[in-house]
Amino acid sequence: MALLRLMQLGKRFGGLQAVNDVGFSLRQGVIKAVIGPNGAGKTTLFNLISGALAPTSGEIRFQGKTIQGLKPYRIAALGIARTFQNIKMFAGMTALENVMVGRHVQSGAGFVASMLRTPRSRREEVAIREKALELLDFLGIADCADIEATSLSFGQQRAVELARALALEPKLLLLDEPAAGLNIYETAEVGRLIARIRDLGVTILLVEHDMSLVMDISEEIVVLSFGEKIAEGLPAEIQNNPEVIKVYLGE
Structure with a gap:
């Protein structure tokens, strides 16, 4: 099929x-x-x-x-995940944080739990961060994790965008x-x-x-x-x- x-x-x-x-x-x-x-x-x-x-x-x-x-x-x-012709990075956020945004769609803790920083939400945040780092490493840009995404080269930004899409699994x-x-x-x-x-x-x-x-x-x-x-x-x-x-x- x-x-x-x-x-x-x-x-x-x-x-x-x-x-x-x-x-x-x-x-x-x-x-x-x-x-x-x-x-x-x-x-x-x-x-x-x-x-x-x-x-x-x-x-x-x-x-x-x-x-x-x-x-x-x-x-x-x-x-179904998608990237765009014009690269869309979140300004003021690092490459890692941009990828974590994509991973948060998989979050199950919920908005209230995240705001209250419950043990479950903290564990989930750690897992999201680890997965985002893993994806950046897979795409060869782990060394850019803590750099503001909009300051990266076009090629590096494209890799961040791919990592963010992959974060959706x-x-x-x-x-x-x-x-x-x-x-x-x-x-x-x-x-x-x-x-x-x-x-x-x-x-x-x-x-x-x-x-x-x-x-x-x-x-x-x-x-x-x-x-x-x-x-x-x-x-x-x-x-x-x-x-x-x-x-x-x-x-």
């Missing part, structure tokens, strides 16, 4: 059909990329999956259950242009980190414009153009698909 399945998904904004009749499935443990020119509907598709937008038509199933229309926090609790990770703003060396490092995350058992769906990164780490690719799916297949098949070549290079 597919981990994620989109069926005849559509989203209309007034007279604009941003996503039209898009369908594909994502198997567990796979890195799948969604590519296409600007305005193809890629980010809208991510907003639909993550619950930021409700579809106009179609269905989204995660682990066999329909999820379209659920609030983003409900979808996150089911095991997701089954599916949506990566929206993870290489945006990165230089060639940082992009290569992010590619290695994404592969390591997949090796943990996390399924990954990414939107990306850097074709070298896409072809290097993706096992399957979906191509969108003007909101419609025009191709799907292995990287080699997509590279040689006449319709894809026409979209990217013109007639």
Whole structure:
């Protein structure tokens, strides 16, 4: 059974059909990329999956259950985490504290217990801190734990963002242009980190414009153009698909 399945998904904004009749499935443990020119509907598709937008038509199933229309926090609790094209760090907080914010979603002590600093809440806070440090170490930036996150390099901030998403213990990770703003060396490092995350058992769906990164780490690719799916297949098949070549290079 597919981990994620989109069926005849559509989203209309007034007279604009941003996503039209898009369908594909994502198997567990796979890195799948969604590519296409600007305005193809890629980010809208991510907003639909993550619950930021409700579809106009179609269905989204995660682990066999329909999820379209659920609030983003409900979808996150089911095991879908997301990063964004524009890195979002909490100002005035260290890298470690930024990751701990993501882990607090897993907290069971509750708001009142946390405010009163009960023994349970203190134990949970220690566990959250330890897990956040473990994730920073896994992504190779443990030495940045106590540095204010906004002062880190773009590449380091991207790693912090990935750690924060992993703190949710997701089954599916949506990566929206993870290489945006990165230089060639940082992009290569992010590619290695994404592969390591997949090796943990996390399924990954990414939107990306850097074709070298896409072809290097993706096992399957979906191509969108003007909101419609025009191709799907292995990287080699997509590279040689006449319709894809026409979209990217013109007639």
